[in-house]
Amino acid sequence: MKLLAIDSSGLVASVAFLEDGVLLAEYTVNYKKTHSQTLLPMLDAAASMIDMDLKTLDAIAVAGGPGSFTGLRIGSATAKGLGLALDKPLISVPTVDALAYNLYDAEGLVCPMMDARRCQVYTGIYRFNNHELLTVAAQKPEAVADLAEELNRLGEPVTVLGDGAAVYREKLQELLKVPFTEAPPHLNRQRAGALGALALKYYEEGKIQTAREHQPEYLRLSQAERERAEREQSGRELSGRDKSERGRSDCRQFACRQPESGQGYSKGGITNG
Numbered sequence: 001m002k003l004l005a006i007d008s009s010g011l012v013a014s015v016a017f018l019e020d021g022v023l024l025a026e027y028t029v030n031y032k033k034t035h036s037q038t039l040l041p042m043l044d045a046a047a048s049m050i051d052m053d054l055k056t057l058d059a060i061a062v063a064g065g066p067g068s069f070t071g072l073r074i075g076s077a078t079a080k081g082l083g084l085a086l087d088k089p090l091i092s093v094p095t096v097d098a099l100a101y102n103l104y105d106a107e108g109l110v111c112p113m114m115d116a117r118r119c120q121v122y123t124g125i126y127r128f129n130n131h132e133l134l135t136v137a138a139q140k141p142e143a144v145a146d147l148a149e150e151l152n153r154l155g156e157p158v159t160v161l162g163d164g165a166a167v168y169r170e171k172l173q174e175l176l177k178v179p180f181t182e183a184p185p186h187l188n189r190q191r192a193g194a195l196g197a198l199a200l201k202y203y204e205e206g207k208i209q210t211a212r213e214h215q216p217e218y219l220r221l222s223q224a225e226r227e228r229a230e231r232e233q234s235g236r237e238l239s240g241r242d243k244s245e246r247g248r249s250d251c252r253q254f255a256c257r258q259p260e261s262g263q264g265y266s267k268g269g270i271t272n273g
Contacts (some may be wrong), residue, residue: 001203002052004060004082005196006043007125008035008075009067009095010114011163015043016192021200025050026193033075045076057088059208062192062201064092065217066122066139067114072216083211089209096124096139098195099162102187105131108157114163116141119171121164122219123147125154127202131199141220144168148175157181157218161188 008250012259013035014028025046062079065072083090097111123140163182194230
């Protein structure tokens with residue numbers, strides 16, 4: 001079983017090749033360059049280093065979301081393009097699940113946190129039992145304060161990881177009442193090796209799709225979509241106020257209209273004279 005794994009869902013770009021359950025190569029970059037600049041050269045370099053012929057792959061695994069909208073699109077486009085060209089199936093792995101898999105067999109709760117901005121994170125809560133990743137709370141976008149409240153309710157020690165854990169470290173220290181630790185640097189970001197290891201389990205369970213079927217799951221609207229929705233909502237509210245103002249204006253005009261011949265006003269309204 002030969003597998004290519006791709007994760008460009010966040011600031012990190014990572015590719016890995018696995019064969020028969022062995023990680024042959026992993027190339028991970030956490031730097032300022034865009035994934036469109038780095039991902040394909042990284043893939044080519046890793047494949048060249050281990051003399052991997054992409055035609056011999058059995059499947060391609062990719063981070064399926066959530067995450068950076070641009071990063072997810074680049075990763076998905078790369079995986080889909082290769083899948084179509086090589087006629088290989090795709091394995092879409094939930095991004096937060098794959099990040100949790102970095103801490104395979106960790107004790108206590110595992111809580112990945114990907115910065116989603118606006119004091120929100122893409123997150124989930126997991127634990128390992130008998131070498132299996134179990135989902136306590138499925139991946140979702142959530143306010144950091146709400147996540148802290150949820151972890152406090154569970155009342156167990158937790159290990160946090162991901163760029164969101166670093167961004168909101170002080171807030172976690174303020175809000176969390178349960179013991180928590182932050183994963184070490186070599187484990188606290190997306191790694192294609194971990195995504196690939198989890199993808200192997202998905203493959204065994206038949207969780208595959210064609211390249212044409214694959215679509216990333218964003219879990220929320222993009223910033224442009226949110227701003228457009230806000231503008232439309234604001235426009236509807238303004239339109240409603242305009243209609244209300246016109247209605248009041250019509251009433252005022254009616255109240256000030258002089259009676260026509262043969263008509264007069266009474267307290268109850270218009271009366272015929």
